[in-house]
Amino acid sequence: MARALQAAEDAAANGEVPVGAVVVVEGKAVACAHNRREKACDPTAHAELIAIREAGAELGRWRLDGATIYTTLEPCPMCAGAMIAARVGRVVFGARDPKAGACGSVVDLFIPGQFNHRPAVVGDVMAEACGMILRAFFEERRNNAKALVSSAQKSRLGTVKRKQSLWDMALHGVRRDGRVRLKASDSKSDVGVTPPGVQIPLSPL
Numbered sequence: 500m501a502r503a504l505q506a507a508e509d510a511a512a513n514g515e516v517p518v519g520a521v522v523v524v525e526g527k528a529v530a531c532a533h534n535r536r537e538k539a540c541d542p543t544a545h546a547e548l549i550a551i552r553e554a555g556a557e558l559g560r561w562r563l564d565g566a567t568i569y570t571t572l573e574p575c576p577m578c579a580g581a582m583i584a585a586r587v588g589r590v591v592f593g594a595r596d597p598k599a600g601a602c603g604s605v606v607d608l609f610i611p612g613q614f615n616h617r618p619a620v621v622g623d624v625m626a627e628a629c630g631m632i633l634r635a636f637f638e639e640r641r642n643n644a645k646a647l648v649s650s651a652q653k654s655r656l657g658t659v660k661r662k663q664s665l666w667d668m669a670l671h672g673v674r675r676d677g678r679v680r681l682k683a684s685d686s687k688s689d690v691g692v693t694p695p696g697v698q699i700p701l702s703p704l
């Protein structure tokens with residue numbers, strides 16, 4: 500699980516939701532992957548699915564019976580289905596996923612007698628560390644989004660203030676260089692500072 504957690508950290512460093520998975524056969528890690536949904540533009544690029552594919556390629560067979568898959572997050576229905584299809588022997592997961600977990604949180608695809616294969620399941624392994632990296636990732640993403648919104652609001656406020664300032668100058672006949680703009684009625688006594696007439700915009704904003 501520690502190695503899967505390391506893969507999850509790699510995912511976070513690459514801007515991906517931090518989930519990692521490792522497939523172990525006879526004590527040897529034959530595949531290790533992290534979530535790549537963003538980079539691959541692929542909704543199916545979950546860590547577990549990639550690790551299962553890589554394990555099949557590494558072993559030269561699609562049946563992964565005897566294999567244990569370690570994943571930092573409770574598998575979703577898609578990945579749980581792939582584990583059944585691959586005849587994975589055992590599934591070990593970390594944090595539970597109350598929104599998409601298919602090992603009991605939302606549904607349980609591994610209930611005995613449902614499908615033609617049922618892996619053994621062990622949950623809540625290093626759950627605190629596996630959940631912490633997800634919480635930290637989403638908290639940072641929320642803070643970044645807030646900072647962006649705040650920056651955009653400040654920028655818009657600045658634009659409004661500049662427009663308001665121009666509007667005030669137009670109303671009070673003050674030019675940007677600080678000189679007083681003469682009214683049309685004063686044009687006879689004008690010394691050529693500016694053409695008469697003030698163009699007032701229809702709206703200040």
Ligand SMILES: [Zn+2]
Nearest residue numbers: 545574575578
């Ligand atoms: Zn999944």
